[in-house]
Amino acid sequence: MHRFFFWVSLLIVVMLIVPTYLEACPGCKTLDDPIGKGFNWSILFLIAMPFTVFGVISGTIFLHYRRANTEPTD
Amino acid sequence: MAHNNSEVQGRQPLSNARLGILVLLGAETMLFSGLIGTFLVFRVGNVTWPPPSHIGIELPRVVTGINTALLLLSGYTMVQAWRAIQKDRVKQLRNWLLITGALGLLFLGVQGSEWVQLIRNGLTLQSGVYGGIFYVLIGCHAVHVLSAVIWLFIVFGMAMAGRFSATRYVGVDTCTIYWIFVVALWPILYVLVYLS
Numbered sequence: 001m002h003r004f005f006f007w008v009s010l011l012i013v014v015m016l017i018v019p020t021y022l023e024a025c026p027g028c029k030t031l032d033d034p035i036g037k038g039f040n041w042s043i044l045f046l047i048a049m050p051f052t053v054f055g056v057i058s059g060t061i062f063l064h065y066r067r068a069n070t071e072p073t074d
Numbered sequence: 075m076a077h078n079n080s081e082v083q084g085r086q087p088l089s090n091a092r093l094g095i096l097v098l099l100g101a102e103t104m105l106f107s108g109l110i111g112t113f114l115v116f117r118v119g120n121v122t123w124p125p126p127s128h129i130g131i132e133l134p135r136v137v138t139g140i141n142t143a144l145l146l147l148s149g150y151t152m153v154q155a156w157r158a159i160q161k162d163r164v165k166q167l168r169n170w171l172l173i174t175g176a177l178g179l180l181f182l183g184v185q186g187s188e189w190v191q192l193i194r195n196g197l198t199l200q201s202g203v204y205g206g207i208f209y210v211l212i213g214c215h216a217v218h219v220l221s222a223v224i225w226l227f228i229v230f231g232m233a234m235a236g237r238f239s240a241t242r243y244v245g246v247d248t249c250t251i252y253w254i255f256v257v258a259l260w261p262i263l264y265v266l267v268y269l270s
Contacts, residue, residue, distance in 0.1 A: 034118060034119050034120065034121050035115070035119035037118050037119070038114060038115040038116065038117065038118035038119030038120075039115055039119070041114045041115075041118050042111040042112070042114040042115045042118075043111075045107065045110065045111055045114060046107060046108070046111045049103065049104060049107040050104070052103075053100045053103050053104060054100075056100075057096050057097070057100055060088070060096060061088055061093070061096075064087040064088040064092075065087045065088070067087065068087035069087075
């Protein structure tokens with residue numbers, strides 16, 4: 001166990017000593033270029049959509065149930 | 075026991091059909107989001123739009139604007155059909171459904187004639203990114219309008235057969251939700267593709 005932590009610590013120290021510039025994706029290389037901005041807007045839009053869809057569906061279900069609970073029963 | 079089941083069904087806050095159509099529309103929204111995301115990459119990624127290779131080709135903005143108004147009007151008539159069946163007015167339901175279907179077919183007809191003109195002017199699916207994204211995005215919506223029109227005429231046929239009443243109109247209900255989705259989507263696509 002101690003040996004494991006030693007090697008992990010050593011790896012972290014080496015990574016901190018020798019920093020390198022990493023590109024996460026090819027599109028992010030040219031963020032100032034129009035194509036980079038295009039990718040940015042597209043990614044932001046696509047990130048937002050699943051939350052929007054889930055929000056609308058769950059909101060509709062919630063409103064239907066709340067309306068059903070507040071309506072007086074016969 | 076059957077009586078109890080029907081009572082439970084009657085008290086359901088959200089019917090299975092409505093829930094099903096909501097999930098379907100969620101999937102449809104994600105499909106169009108992917109296409110709009112692709113369009114954004116090309117649109118924002120190009121300083122000049124349309125690209126220099128398509129400079130001479132103009133999209134018919136005015137005619138499509140009028141067509142947009144027709145589709146929005148069909149959304150109104152569809153809601154009227156839905157309201158009519160809630161009041162048990164079956165004859166009014168049939169009339170409003172017929173008007174809505176006619177407006178949908180008119181929208182498709184105008185769009186089809188626009189496409190013929192654009193293809194004659196040289197804008198095809200193979201003519202580059204501009205043509206490709208235009209036909210895929212607008213064509214995908216047109217297929218949805220067509221399927222909505224087919225669905226609407228099936229509902230119209232059921233209305234003619236007297237299958238709907240004020241207490242039983244799930245077919246009209248789901249068709250209305252789908253129609254409103256297709257109608258509401260179009261102005262977004264129009265602004266993005268034709269006006270941006």
